[in-house]
Amino acid sequence: MIETPYLLFLGDAADPLAAKVAQGIKDWRPEFCVGQLRLDGCQADMGLDDLTIEEAIAKGAKTMVIGVANRGGYISDSWREVIKQAIESGMDVASGLHNLLRDDIDLVEAASQNGRTLHDVRIPSVKYPIANGVKRTGKRMLAVGTDCSVGKMYTALCMEKVMRERGMKASFRATGQTGILITGDGVPLDAVIADFMAGAVEYLTPDNDDDHWDLIEGQGSLYHASYSGVTLALVHGGAPDALVLCHEPTRKHMRGLPDHQQPSLEELRDTALILARVVNPDVKVVGVAINTQHLSDDEAATLCKETEERMGLPTVDPYRHGAERLVDALESI
Amino acid sequence: MIETPYLLFLGDAADPLAAKVAQGIKDWRPEFCVGQLRLDGCQADMGLDDLTIEEAIAKGAKTMVIGVANRGGYISDSWREVIKQAIESGMDVASGLHNLLRDDIDLVEAASQNGRTLHDVRIPSVKYPIANGVKRTGKRMLAVGTDCSVGKMYTALCMEKVMRERGMKASFRATGQTGILITGDGVPLDAVIADFMAGAVEYLTPDNDDDHWDLIEGQGSLYHASYSGVTLALVHGGAPDALVLCHEPTRKHMRGLPDHQQPSLEELRDTALILARVVNPDVKVVGVAINTQHLSDDEAATLCKETEERMGLPTVDPYRHGAERLVDALESI
Numbered sequence: 001m002i003e004t005p006y007l008l009f010l011g012d013a014a015d016p017l018a019a020k021v022a023q024g025i026k027d028w029r030p031e032f033c034v035g036q037l038r039l040d041g042c043q044a045d046m047g048l049d050d051l052t053i054e055e056a057i058a059k060g061a062k063t064m065v066i067g068v069a070n071r072g073g074y075i076s077d078s079w080r081e082v083i084k085q086a087i088e089s090g091m092d093v094a095s096g097l098h099n100l101l102r103d104d105i106d107l108v109e110a111a112s113q114n115g116r117t118l119h120d121v122r123i124p125s126v127k128y129p130i131a132n133g134v135k136r137t138g139k140r141m142l143a144v145g146t147d148c149s150v151g152k153m154y155t156a157l158c159m160e161k162v163m164r165e166r167g168m169k170a171s172f173r174a175t176g177q178t179g180i181l182i183t184g185d186g187v188p189l190d191a192v193i194a195d196f197m198a199g200a201v202e203y204l205t206p207d208n209d210d211d212h213w214d215l216i217e218g219q220g221s222l223y224h225a226s227y228s229g230v231t232l233a234l235v236h237g238g239a240p241d242a243l244v245l246c247h248e249p250t251r252k253h254m255r256g257l258p259d260h261q262q263p264s265l266e267e268l269r270d271t272a273l274i275l276a277r278v279v280n281p282d283v284k285v286v287g288v289a290i291n292t293q294h295l296s297d298d299e300a301a302t303l304c305k306e307t308e309e310r311m312g313l314p315t316v317d318p319y320r321h322g323a324e325r326l327v328d329a330l331e332s333i
Numbered sequence: 334m335i336e337t338p339y340l341l342f343l344g345d346a347a348d349p350l351a352a353k354v355a356q357g358i359k360d361w362r363p364e365f366c367v368g369q370l371r372l373d374g375c376q377a378d379m380g381l382d383d384l385t386i387e388e389a390i391a392k393g394a395k396t397m398v399i400g401v402a403n404r405g406g407y408i409s410d411s412w413r414e415v416i417k418q419a420i421e422s423g424m425d426v427a428s429g430l431h432n433l434l435r436d437d438i439d440l441v442e443a444a445s446q447n448g449r450t451l452h453d454v455r456i457p458s459v460k461y462p463i464a465n466g467v468k469r470t471g472k473r474m475l476a477v478g479t480d481c482s483v484g485k486m487y488t489a490l491c492m493e494k495v496m497r498e499r500g501m502k503a504s505f506r507a508t509g510q511t512g513i514l515i516t517g518d519g520v521p522l523d524a525v526i527a528d529f530m531a532g533a534v535e536y537l538t539p540d541n542d543d544d545h546w547d548l549i550e551g552q553g554s555l556y557h558a559s560y561s562g563v564t565l566a567l568v569h570g571g572a573p574d575a576l577v578l579c580h581e582p583t584r585k586h587m588r589g590l591p592d593h594q595q596p597s598l599e600e601l602r603d604t605a606l607i608l609a610r611v612v613n614p615d616v617k618v619v620g621v622a623i624n625t626q627h628l629s630d631d632e633a634a635t636l637c638k639e640t641e642e643r644m645g646l647p648t649v650d651p652y653r654h655g656a657e658r659l660v661d662a663l664e665s666i
Contacts, residue, residue, distance in 0.1 A: 130559050131558050131559040132559070132589075132590070133558035133559065133587075133590040133592060133593055134592065135592070189527060190526075190527050190528040191526055191527065191528065192526070192527050193523075193524055193525070193526060193527070194522060194523050194524065194525050194526070194527060194530050194562065194563045194566070195523040195524065195559075195560065195563070197527050197562045197563075198558060198559055198560070198561070198562060199559065222565075222608070223611050225464050225466035225531060225569040225570070225572075225611065225612050226463050226464040226465070226466065226528075226531050226532065226569075227528065227531070228531070228565050228566065228569050228608075228611075229527065229530045229531060229562040229563060229564075229565045229566030229569070230527045230528070230530075230562060231562075231565075232555075232561050232562045232564075232565040233527070233561065233562030235561075236558040236559075236561050236562070237558070239558075254466075256465075257465070257466040259466060259467065259468070260466055260611075260612075263611075270607075271607055271608070274603075274604055274607070275555070275561075275604070278556050278558065278561075278593075278596075279558050279593075
């Protein structure tokens, strides 16, 4: 568990996209953000107060989050200086970079001397159990996609936002690095040892109140040859009561696999249901989330309407149109 | 790759079952075995010559394989003495124990001083790639089960034996510890990091002659909540041309999951085909292998006949009846 609130470190981000982790935290957990720290040349701006480390500490910041990625995911000398200063001033540091904080001797030494924690969210910090398949209390929603990177995390976060506005009990459960940094907790599922994947998801979504919903962040796709095993572990470890189908309509082929085509939403629905029923016979597909970022307003509205008629399921772009109708569907089961 | 031939170390095996790794090597690769080494009180016997380490070396043994497990999977003092002696006499050592050879300071030091290799087959020795989903040359068979531990490894090994007798090109491809020790090579799939599972299977089954069959050892079950992700990675990384359905008819529930029932062979067939077609549209289910070890001869024959009529697929217990008819089915596609 990463201590909040955060100072968001944007470094010398080459463009706004390089700071997408910071953007995600700012978008979904603004209450966690006391400010941002930018180096010379930084091309990203979260619209937060620019703070020095001392100012951030004075405002209560407990953790500096590396909200930026550079090519190669390494820790540059100019970053290292600031990270060391944050540690020495009393903050923990959290990072999803490929190169781990814990492999950097200077940072490890500084953390040790100052009693601070380095969080490398790219790798697991817990020894997860093997899944036991026992039914847990509470309810669970899982977003499954026709492909990787089609908006599963955003769908779950949009739904959580609406549910909290309605006073429903809802927890986004992060299964990837960005999601973990956004919420401060979760399981980096793609880095878990094969035998423990489903057990890690059970661990992530324990018994809860009967009217509480876990909104589990999806990973990969049952149809993606590289990552489908991770997805099936999510289905069987998560034992969802509700599935939301996620789709990106402009993909020419499966992400990273030029010879592979996306399945139809009907195929995804049928296959996901067969597999999810293994652990939860009552599971239902409740809606469709379409990522319309590459479509005009008219195109997006038309596609959602056509898909809704075809599938007989509420269909929206939850980021563009809001997730209200998906949450309505959850409330009705 | 573990160097052959082997000296099989049976230790002080409490009963024959404790030496099932040694039994597997003796059954399936007798040509790899120069002899066995037993300690006082050993209750297992492979029917091989009892050799000292010096005699084994004289007969050409390159590797001593720990063919026995004790409760807890640890290395006892009496074992350590013999293992050290093997290393100092010039043998490598291979083990599938939970406690790793490489974590034993004495053994690491002995291996280092004598230039020998310690093979811990429980963990990967290769940095596997992420799967690329590209179609490979050659043919592949994968055994899929209604449950874990229903005879998938034995089915593949029985088929390999028949195929080699017929002069066909066939390679058993091990994906578990016992299979790796039997063949000297393979991928310990349950210990691979999630993101690289399917890539590890692609690595294990590379391009080959058009008339060559890889017989891929199955793991887990698409219907087993704890391990299904590993199984789907095998399906998508293996991209099989042929599937054999494996079943154990006396199971009361899924192994280790008292609340979960096995699927029918029809359900397994349909689900496995849907998922396997994602990477190989021409995949076929060619036969059924039933593990009849708990049935009488008559019961076994009746069940196979009934299943064959119901499924319309050649159905045998490959260990009891031979795998000829399953291989016939492979030859016909």
